[in-house]
Amino acid sequence: MPALYLLDIEGTTSPISFVYNVLFPYARERMSDYILHHSDDPALQADLRLLAQENAIDRASGAPIIYFPQSLSQDPAKALEASISYLLWLMNQDRKSTALKSVQGKIWAEGYEQGELYGEAFPDVPPALERWHRTTQVAIYSSGSVEAQRYIFAYARGGDLTPFIDAYFDTRTGPKVESESYCKIAEAMNTDSADVLFISDSIKELGAARDAGLNTLLCLRPGNPAIPDHHGHRAISSFDEV
DSSP states (O other), X not given: OOSEEEEOOXXXXXXXXXXXXXXXXXXXXXXHHHHHHTTTOHHHHHHHHHHHHHHHHHHHHTOSOOOOOSOOTTOHHHHHHHHHHHHHHHHHHTOOOHHHHHHHHHHHHHHHHTTSOOBOOOTTHHHHHHHHHTTSEEEEEOSSOHXXXXXXXXXXXXXXXXXXXXXXXXXXXXXXXXXXXXXXXXXXXXXXXXXXXXXXSOHHHHHHHHHTTOEEEEEOOTTSOOOSOOTTOEEESSGGGO
């Protein structure tokens, strides 16, 4: 038995359609109003500073990206307008931006708390989380912010699942396609890499985890893209098979 079950969300614990058809449109529709109405919030200001830093790094590396002005501190209105445009552009590109994910998480948090959003999980997920948590650790690793992850499980249809989850990790730990990220998670959870089981629908993520010494399972869920080549990862279609 693993000492730690490490789980992806999108396409693993929750349907891809929930993320792309519910969460993303919800954040997009409210992005502008949220930024404008929370412009004095220190947490949002920190996100926007990180956004500018990410943009500068991307431009320095020659990555294809739109220009995000770096020196608009004397014109807050233009700074906010530029931030909104850039955040929406990142969403269009499906970029795994830590700053974007943090802003999205704040927007979704309001939606959950106001009763406009509910977390979605496949039917086999709640009993598996409860079963695993009795004897070992369970953690989540997703490109969505830690805040967004918690709300998905706290406001899940059918009841709060957070009592069965010990920790959450996002891209602040590192990219999900880099093996070092998985080493950091194992260390943070005081677990040897060989005692961690990572379950995901992404071959690239599973490959990085395997390179870090983790055990892996490929999750094949309804609505996920077809994966003809499993690259040696054992496949499951339900957590009942674990």
